[in-house]
Amino acid sequence: MRYPFATISTLAWRNLWRNSRRTLIMLAAIAVGVWAMIFMAALMRGMTDQMVRNGLQTLPGEVQVHQRDYRADPSVVNSMAPPSRGLLAALLEPPVTAWAGRVRVPAVISSERGSRSVTLLGVDPAAELILGSLPEKIVAGRALDAPADRGVVIGASLARRLETGLGKRVVLMSQDTDNNVVDRGVRVVGIYHARLQGNEDRFVYAGRAAVQGLLGIGDAISEIAITGDDYRRVQHWYPRIARAAGDEFETLPWTELDPFLGSMLAVQDGFTLVFMVVVFLALSFGLVNTLVMAVFERVREIGLMQALGMRPGLILGQIMLESFYLLGLGLLVGNVLAVATLKPLATGIDISAVAQGMEMMGMGAILYPALHIQDMLMSTAVVIVLGLLASLAPAWRASRLDPVAALTRD
């Protein structure tokens, strides 16, 4: 005997609407639950997205190429030659969208009032601009204009600490490759504002050629930072860069350069799933109750079907299908609601009022919810799988009813 799907499908669908009020209430509950799952997931995705993006800006880049020993000892000794012809060719191919070679060395900056240890970045402003790794807000003065720019741009917080300001002279001090101290007086041409105060204190920007000259390293650089079109897909393309760079260099994706940042996505996935499951557990009580009531109300009819020769499996299937329709409708409505409410919020939600402390975590004042198809699928999977599991008990009980007792019940 083939499984008479059409029969039980008709029965399940019509029985669903037998008590339409109860069904509509349950439907609304599932829809709101699903909406909450997707909406929350989108907010959390927006948050991590922003944290990762900000992290990539300071890292900077999604992939970095270094001299093998640079990460263990990030000093001028471990600098590298500018990209070879082969690597250059790889850097011009999609999905690479931008790259920059930069000098990055520890240094001390002093004013007449104090000195601080900082990270001195010798940059090519045009390249770093595309990479998005320059401070986004110059609050006084100007940005660097060329690799040969002889000025420096420092953070507002650092300027306060050193009691220096725009147009003042400061001294940069570092070591050359022979461990000799080198220093040079430079003028502060710009003051920048960073999202994180720690970065303002830490990074001092100068022209790359100027820094190379100070350190006496010719055209050598410390690292190459590379960005692609989607940070989630970095695993797909960074090996190609690694091959082009060759074995003497260490080519790493951001997930390995900053393992904390790298774990963020996985943590977020896990957290989203847990949240969805928790929401569903709350819903499942209502769902099971609805099904138990639905079975209870038609015990006699179930007895009749058994008397007519409907196998227990068909009765089980019918109740499960009823639950499936309910879940499916709830999912549909919930998804539509989620998309409808997230669309207008795509331009960002201003959370500055509630999120002052969040800056520490690399968050901005505007949150951009990110609706991912993957979260919609995850909520669907959670609702269907857990929903059907929860329905098994009432459905099983219905299929095991004693037909005689069921038929004689009034």
Added chain:
Amino acid sequence: MSDIRCRNLCKTFHQGGETITALDQVSLDIGEGAFVCLSGPSGSGKTTLLNALGGLDTPDSGTIAIGEQRLEHLSRRQRADLRLHHIGFVFQAYNLITVLSARENVEFIMQVQGVPAKEREKLATGVLAEVGLAGLEERRPAELSGGQQQRVAVARAIATRPALVLADEPTANLDSRSAARLMDLFVTLNRERGVTFVISTHDARVMGYARRLIGMRDGRIVSDQEQQPHAMAI
């Protein structure tokens, strides 16, 4: 296939500390094509016996064979299949699935059996006309009278041409005219299609239709006689 043989059926119920003997050593043979009435006062065990014959309920002891099949050897699922393919049931009331129309109720068993849609529809239309319900096919049970509902149940029971129809007080909720129409229908189906009928009743009007009248009391068969039906279909 529809030869029924039962031997020494016993069934007791326990209720509130009391033991009720619903069937007490019942042995019975019913041949194919028979038209049998089980009569007896309320509580005499008629329903229990019919349920046992249809495999809805299992007796405490004794054996039931329908054709080659020994009911006590069948699983729940196999008994469901036996009913699906060979036995039609008509109960006293609430015979129909409320969310299905008259036609869909009749088609229901055939659908479960896997009869193709075209054939199903033809059979259902034909059999509904046969029981006098032409034109009412699309009505839901709530839109039909008690007599009409019973006739839909009969139509469903016979649409798949079962060998045996078990009817438990099918006329109990019907007025005399509807009851007579229903019994006429049974007689016709028995005569023209050879369907075996076992009908329980404590209604004297119904007993008149039987060719064999079995009397029950306190779970025992107290009389069993062939008779000339005296209220034949016209």
